[in-house]
Amino acid sequence: MSAGRATPNLSRIAASLGVSPATVSNALSGKGRVSAEVANRIRAVADAAGYMPSQAARALRTGRSGVLGLVLPDISHPLFPQIAQAIEHAASTAGYGVLIADSRGDTALQTDAIYRLIERGVDGIVIIPRLGTRIVDIGCPMAVIDSPSTPGNTVSADHWQGGQQVADHLVSLGHRAFLLIGNNPLSNVQNDRIGGIRSRLPAGVSAEVLWVEKHDAEHGAASSLGLATRVASGVTAFACVSDLLALRALTELQRAGVRVPEEVSITGFDDLAFSAAVTPALTTVRMDLPRIARTAVDALVQAIDLDAVPATGSSGVPMHLVIRQTSAHPPGHPAAD
Amino acid sequence: MSAGRATPNLSRIAASLGVSPATVSNALSGKGRVSAEVANRIRAVADAAGYMPSQAARALRTGRSGVLGLVLPDISHPLFPQIAQAIEHAASTAGYGVLIADSRGDTALQTDAIYRLIERGVDGIVIIPRLGTRIVDIGCPMAVIDSPSTPGNTVSADHWQGGQQVADHLVSLGHRAFLLIGNNPLSNVQNDRIGGIRSRLPAGVSAEVLWVEKHDAEHGAASSLGLATRVASGVTAFACVSDLLALRALTELQRAGVRVPEEVSITGFDDLAFSAAVTPALTTVRMDLPRIARTAVDALVQAIDLDAVPATGSSGVPMHLVIRQTSAHPPGHPAAD
DNA sequence: TAGTCTTGCTTAATCGTTTAAGCAAGCTGG
DNA sequence: CCAGCTTGCTTAAACGATTAAGCAAGACTA
Numbered sequence: 190m191s192a193g194r195a196t197p198n199l200s201r202i203a204a205s206l207g208v209s210p211a212t213v214s215n216a217l218s219g220k221g222r223v224s225a226e227v228a229n230r231i232r233a234v235a236d237a238a239g240y241m242p243s244q245a246a247r248a249l250r251t252g253r254s255g256v257l258g259l260v261l262p263d264i265s266h267p268l269f270p271q272i273a274q275a276i277e278h279a280a281s282t283a284g285y286g287v288l289i290a291d292s293r294g295d296t297a298l299q300t301d302a303i304y305r306l307i308e309r310g311v312d313g314i315v316i317i318p319r320l321g322t323r324i325v326d327i328g329c330p331m332a333v334i335d336s337p338s339t340p341g342n343t344v345s346a347d348h349w350q351g352g353q354q355v356a357d358h359l360v361s362l363g364h365r366a367f368l369l370i371g372n373n374p375l376s377n378v379q380n381d382r383i384g385g386i387r388s389r390l391p392a393g394v395s396a397e398v399l400w401v402e403k404h405d406a407e408h409g410a411a412s413s414l415g416l417a418t419r420v421a422s423g424v425t426a427f428a429c430v431s432d433l434l435a436l437r438a439l440t441e442l443q444r445a446g447v448r449v450p451e452e453v454s455i456t457g458f459d460d461l462a463f464s465a466a467v468t469p470a471l472t473t474v475r476m477d478l479p480r481i482a483r484t485a486v487d488a489l490v491q492a493i494d495l496d497a498v499p500a501t502g503s504s505g506v507p508m509h510l511v512i513r514q515t516s517a518h519p520p521g522h523p524a525a526d
Numbered sequence: 527m528s529a530g531r532a533t534p535n536l537s538r539i540a541a542s543l544g545v546s547p548a549t550v551s552n553a554l555s556g557k558g559r560v561s562a563e564v565a566n567r568i569r570a571v572a573d574a575a576g577y578m579p580s581q582a583a584r585a586l587r588t589g590r591s592g593v594l595g596l597v598l599p600d601i602s603h604p605l606f607p608q609i610a611q612a613i614e615h616a617a618s619t620a621g622y623g624v625l626i627a628d629s630r631g632d633t634a635l636q637t638d639a640i641y642r643l644i645e646r647g648v649d650g651i652v653i654i655p656r657l658g659t660r661i662v663d664i665g666c667p668m669a670v671i672d673s674p675s676t677p678g679n680t681v682s683a684d685h686w687q688g689g690q691q692v693a694d695h696l697v698s699l700g701h702r703a704f705l706l707i708g709n710n711p712l713s714n715v716q717n718d719r720i721g722g723i724r725s726r727l728p729a730g731v732s733a734e735v736l737w738v739e740k741h742d743a744e745h746g747a748a749s750s751l752g753l754a755t756r757v758a759s760g761v762t763a764f765a766c767v768s769d770l771l772a773l774r775a776l777t778e779l780q781r782a783g784v785r786v787p788e789e790v791s792i793t794g795f796d797d798l799a800f801s802a803a804v805t806p807a808l809t810t811v812r813m814d815l816p817r818i819a820r821t822a823v824d825a826l827v828q829a830i831d832l833d834a835v836p837a838t839g840s841s842g843v844p845m846h847l848v849i850r851q852t853s854a855h856p857p858g859h860p861a862a863d
Numbered sequence: 864t865a866g867t868c869t870t871g872c873t874t875a876a877t878c879g880t881t882t883a884a885g886c887a888a889g890c891t892g893g
Numbered sequence: 894c895c896a897g898c899t900t901g902c903t904t905a906a907a908c909g910a911t912t913a914a915g916c917a918a919g920a921c922t923a
Contacts, residue, residue, distance in 0.1 A: 198909055200910095243909050249910075433800055466774045583908090
């Protein structure tokens, strides 16, 4: 006598209870006027039948898919896991799914990726742009996570303030000769980090910048950065713009017989997966990705609900210094033991 | 006189051309009987109008969303970027989108994540299970990527063969005393890798196994693995089950003043993002993720089209040894210079 | 007691696509 | 010359949810 084996939908549940589909919809969504008694009965039956609303039908009717797109310049970046995890969590808390799109490191494909997402009907897109690429405004809410100094930025870590923390930390340890190591001078994020560091170096402190992509282009990808030479000429602090660079510096220096942190200190950024696992463990600066993701998703959801473009508040979320073992007093410092 | 500003859909395009929606649908999909002349006219108008079919409507009608789910035990695993990239590429080539779901490292949430995906209407799920967790069979096509020795496995790297490559390489270099470093003995993948290594060690070669998770649980997470002691007692080859462990070994040994690869060799697995960047660069074994992803997605797509469960061919995709700088002849070897 | 309001449900339209079925015209073969 | 096929299109019915509008009955107000 039961209503058959077909997958339960609103109509079948309604039929099995002798009410109209509209009433079932209202009961489950809590929207229309339904008596408590009937509503309870409906919920019970729906639960028992294992009813799952068809997202497709809902999307068709309401015009909202309940899915956000996530676009990254290069999905294979080591920071991607943390970002994806944070975004996925924030989105799923807000009731959204996350569709990923990869531009495989190719800037030209970034636009393709965005289009693929739009074709799939995403309600909004979280995008972390490649270097200085401009995001074309497509008719779809977007939240941009880049750096507070990027125009159109929605939210991001306060990389400048993060840089300041690094500088304050190393300066207070007694360091007076820095090498700042970055990848690419076109990156707003990297420039902010380096700018933040510089802004807190007292007069008389030396701080050159080494851009690794340029270096690699000139000397080959796996070449030595010549850091041991820098040590010989007095540098005691290597402040890197990313943990990947810090790791490269650490192993190169270790390999050259330079002791870390006894002789030199090294710091990184982002607290990547390996950073706590190496010996000595990396001192680094962490982004508050959960908060950044929440802010981005909230902005997006609000824009979707209001049918507007997301506010570009451009708030900078404070970064957090994680002091581990690669930073210490420089040699000859009175407090060094 | 144009058909208005509303977003173009089949009916509006049809109206503007004076044909029926069905004809437009047929023309664009190339399915029904439409004259070449009309079909061309329709395509031209659709292109000009920037027509995008509504995925929601199509999904509702056909019962297929064109989206695959991707479930990982822990999205923050450093291998995730490569996996996600490979799956996304394979899926998008096959015309599918990829929805991610994270179980945040919590096995209990793995099932939740799967349910979230099903609620969203995915057509199939690619799942990389956590350790030895059983995947409950939900009424939805799934492709499992784990290890050939896992029951229900769809496709994966041939970790055993990968292990054999490591062993052959190190043995041929002259190593006779091994320490095999793994994380967790419950992992099929890790056991396969270690088993493969062992299977190729000649008689008389020593090979103890160090399980790091157990070690950390006993001695604290950031504790030394005591590798220098192993070197003192004659070990010359450290074969790790992952690059993360290899990196930990490398930095610990470097820190202890042991020279790599002059005194000891180290190998890893997976060719993670940092592996080529450290000094000396890691010798490792890489999975053919594009091929694995393609196989998994193909199996899934086929199962979706045929409305069946994916074949559990359990094919093992060969791994590829990447020889870099952390492996060399042991000290005192005749061929060592 | 008549008028109005509230409650609790139903009716029916709608979102945009796919696709089986139908139909008229043109062609072919015996 | 007509039965039967092919061609090229149209008609119309889904798919499953949401939601505005409607309606009957009971409750309240004056």
